[in-house]
Amino acid sequence: MTPELGYAATVAALLLALYGSGAAALSAAGRRGDLRRSAERAAIGVSVLVVGCMLMLVYAFLTFDFSVRYVASNTNLGTPFYYRITALWGALEGSIILWTFMLSIYTLIVIARYRRTQPQLYPWVLAVMLGLSAFFLLVMTIPAPPFERLSPIPADGRGLNPLLEDSGMITHPVALYLGFTGFTVPFAFAMAALIIGRTGDEWITITRRWTIVAWYFLSLGLLIGGWWSYHVLGWGGYWAWDPVENAAFMPWLTGTAFLHSVMIQERRRMLKLWNLALIILTFSLTLFGTFLTRSGIIGSVHAFSQGSVGQFFLGFLALVVLGAFSLLAWRLDRLHAQGELDSIVSRESAFLLNNLFLVAAAFTVFFGTVFPLLSEAIKGTKVSVGAPFFNLVNIPIFLALIFLMGVGPAIAWRRASAENLRRNFLKPVVIGIAAALVCRLLGIANALVLLCLALVVFVAAIIVLDFARAARARRRTGDGWLDATWGLALRQNRRYGGFVIHLGILVLALGVAGSQAWSTQTEATLNRGESMELAGYTIRYDGLQGVEESNHAKVIGTFTVSDKKGPYTVLTPAKKFYPQEQTPIAAVDYRLGFVEDLYLVLGEFARDGSHATIKVQVNRMVSWLWIGGFVLTLGAALAIVPEPRRRPAVPRAGRTVVA
Amino acid sequence: MNRKAKFIAGGLVIVAALAYLIYAGVSQSVVYFVTPSELGAAPVAGKSYRLGGMVVPGTLKWDARSLDLRFTLSDGQASVPVRHRGTPPDLFAENRGAVVEGTWSHDGYFQATTILAKHSEEYKAPHDQSQAGYKDLLKTLRGPESRP
Numbered sequence: 001m002t003p004e005l006g007y008a009a010t011v012a013a014l015l016l017a018l019y020g021s022g023a024a025a026l027s028a029a030g031r032r033g034d035l036r037r038s039a040e041r042a043a044i045g046v047s048v049l050v051v052g053c054m055l056m057l058v059y060a061f062l063t064f065d066f067s068v069r070y071v072a073s074n075t076n077l078g079t080p081f082y083y084r085i086t087a088l089w090g091a092l093e094g095s096i097i098l099w100t101f102m103l104s105i106y107t108l109i110v111i112a113r114y115r116r117t118q119p120q121l122y123p124w125v126l127a128v129m130l131g132l133s134a135f136f137l138l139v140m141t142i143p144a145p146p147f148e149r150l151s152p153i154p155a156d157g158r159g160l161n162p163l164l165e166d167s168g169m170i171t172h173p174v175a176l177y178l179g180f181t182g183f184t185v186p187f188a189f190a191m192a193a194l195i196i197g198r199t200g201d202e203w204i205t206i207t208r209r210w211t212i213v214a215w216y217f218l219s220l221g222l223l224i225g226g227w228w229s230y231h232v233l234g235w236g237g238y239w240a241w242d243p244v245e246n247a248a249f250m251p252w253l254t255g256t257a258f259l260h261s262v263m264i265q266e267r268r269r270m271l272k273l274w275n276l277a278l279i280i281l282t283f284s285l286t287l288f289g290t291f292l293t294r295s296g297i298i299g300s301v302h303a304f305s306q307g308s309v310g311q312f313f314l315g316f317l318a319l320v321v322l323g324a325f326s327l328l329a330w331r332l333d334r335l336h337a338q339g340e341l342d343s344i345v346s347r348e349s350a351f352l353l354n355n356l357f358l359v360a361a362a363f364t365v366f367f368g369t370v371f372p373l374l375s376e377a378i379k380g381t382k383v384s385v386g387a388p389f390f391n392l393v394n395i396p397i398f399l400a401l402i403f404l405m406g407v408g409p410a411i412a413w414r415r416a417s418a419e420n421l422r423r424n425f426l427k428p429v430v431i432g433i434a435a436a437l438v439c440r441l442l443g444i445a446n447a448l449v450l451l452c453l454a455l456v457v458f459v460a461a462i463i464v465l466d467f468a469r470a471a472r473a474r475r476r477t478g479d480g481w482l483d484a485t486w487g488l489a490l491r492q493n494r495r496y497g498g499f500v501i502h503l504g505i506l507v508l509a510l511g512v513a514g515s516q517a518w519s520t521q522t523e524a525t526l527n528r529g530e531s532m533e534l535a536g537y538t539i540r541y542d543g544l545q546g547v548e549e550s551n552h553a554k555v556i557g558t559f560t561v562s563d564k565k566g567p568y569t570v571l572t573p574a575k576k577f578y579p580q581e582q583t584p585i586a587a588v589d590y591r592l593g594f595v596e597d598l599y600l601v602l603g604e605f606a607r608d609g610s611h612a613t614i615k616v617q618v619n620r621m622v623s624w625l626w627i628g629g630f631v632l633t634l635g636a637a638l639a640i641v642p643e644p645r646r647r648p649a650v651p652r653a654g655r656t657v658v659a
Numbered sequence: 660m661n662r663k664a665k666f667i668a669g670g671l672v673i674v675a676a677l678a679y680l681i682y683a684g685v686s687q688s689v690v691y692f693v694t695p696s697e698l699g700a701a702p703v704a705g706k707s708y709r710l711g712g713m714v715v716p717g718t719l720k721w722d723a724r725s726l727d728l729r730f731t732l733s734d735g736q737a738s739v740p741v742r743h744r745g746t747p748p749d750l751f752a753e754n755r756g757a758v759v760e761g762t763w764s765h766d767g768y769f770q771a772t773t774i775l776a777k778h779s780e781e782y783k784a785p786h787d788q789s790q791a792g793y794k795d796l797l798k799t800l801r802g803p804e805s806r807p
Contacts, residue, residue, distance in 0.1 A: 341662070341666060343662075344665065344666070344669065349666075353673075356670070356673060360673075360677050363677075364677070364681055364684075368684075371685070372692075381691065382691070382692035382693070383690060383691050383692060384689075384690050384692060384709065385684070385685055385688045385690065386688060386760075388684075388687065388688035389684045389685060389687075389688040390684075392680075392683070392684045392687060392688065393680050393681055393684040396680065397677075397680075523726055523745050525724055583750045583751070603746030604721065604723060604746055604747070606723075611723060613723055613726070
């Protein structure tokens, strides 16, 4: 019964969303308050129905209702309790529900916050957001119905994809989708601003924090995804430039560009057109990502082959892009910049460059991802470009971005004087070069790592010096160091939140450079009791053990590790055998460290345990990625905290003004 | 030259540099996707290929000691011998699809650097035949000869 109820709720929600979207648009056009209130009630109705759908699906999972195809495909009698709940977003249909659910929650928040404060923009925002909800509900109704019945009803389900039985998979999709859907709000405001012709800074000021929230969750989603890849997939890497990863990375890049370019508009009344284009692009890329990963047109380790969903997304994507850019073209006459660039040596141009490089990075990722399609369409040859392409092209771009990360916040607006440059950059440049020289003398020979290091230290020095200068100024007013630091961070939380994010990125960058340059690995087959060595570790194979879990069997290898100082640890990598999978799945074991991780993957083994093949990796500085990621999310959280009101500062040439 | 022209010139230089970067990136890392028949027709030694096919039953040889893995990939018409050093990946088995990345060697075999096994997300009836043996495996492992 529940599945039919769920389907009915989906259809009802779709109709309500369509009605609400239309009513909100009509109310805005005709200034009809009654229609607007009706649209709001429709939006609340949609949320209630979507929550209802979600709960019904969770109920179907918890009660093992295998008559529902989605439940039968993603769970079985042995699936542990909490994975039966998270199996909800284990595959396409449920992910769409999750997406719709988040969208409807965001819509409710928008109603609560802006109903009174933004009487002109708000009805159109509501219309756009309900229209978007309607699309996702349509996907839930036709190409990917989560409540579809299965006949005959199987006695047991297929089970969750074993790779998804991991804590990372509980949080990763949620964070990622909160990020994706989060960009809907600035997008809806941008569309509303275009429709009513108020193309000033209003929509940007209103949605500034929404953008940071979306960016925060998207970053978190990417980081958790990297961690999942590292500790589940068993290849010892955290990023493979897989189409699915790229799909999430592209909106992150353009979203990051948007976060920066809005500052220029707020401060200098420039880049209006650019900002609108960027938010349209970012939002479209979140749809494009879903299209790419769900259509099966590009092979990926994650790809689901769900034919018509891809067509739906492609059609809708075309509609969104065409509609949004037509609006933009229609309002083009209102998008003239009021400020203009005064000099190449200025903060404006640093931000412009930052935007150019971020969008270029997004473009190269896009190009590399769809390259197989392009090539097949144009030349008829099946080719692809893999990680080497992305690395080669993106390394220079990202190094340039790190450099700009230092220049941007410290260079003066409009036109930087020689005095400004000397005061803000002389010391950091010297420190950066000195750091690279010291590391060279300490024996680091990799030129790319040294360059990265010099840039990272340069940027860190700028941030630390800037902060110290400001804290010193506050201390003169009588605060202690701690109070001064805290006060500063909270008073200008957007600026210092940004700085903390930058510091996090610097740590991340070192982690990437170090892990790429210095990680090492080997593989060997060991008899029981036999040892091997890698990078100062001695690893002894002590035998196998079989264990039965609720939904799979596990063969665990025991490896005793010692380093130069003596016994170090015992690692137990395993192979998991799921009845529904034809081949086993590796469960890696590792010991994480600040400098290096020891990472073991169990390979083939003899059935009597007499010998086993083991892959040993010493992955250096990978922990810096997680530390950097943690710092980054802290900074983003700081930037989200509401800013205390302060007087608008008028930027003057030759002076550094806080961003 | 006025300011605007300077900016445009600067922008063009950067765009040109990026275009070159992409061009260089593609020409250095392009990998051709071929079937065994296509490769067999015109193998070029040293060129990077992605070769897709079925692992021919009875050809899979794996020497645990030397980590030497050999098998033959076929598309029904032609077959190509493949060599690889390392453990076969989890989803790799005879009679299953696999994609290998590597180069054609002068000595008449395909030297694979990476093996990607095809993984399907489709619904399958539980308790697939090919995994039926895993309970026996557990039994043998629980036997007296294996230590924890």
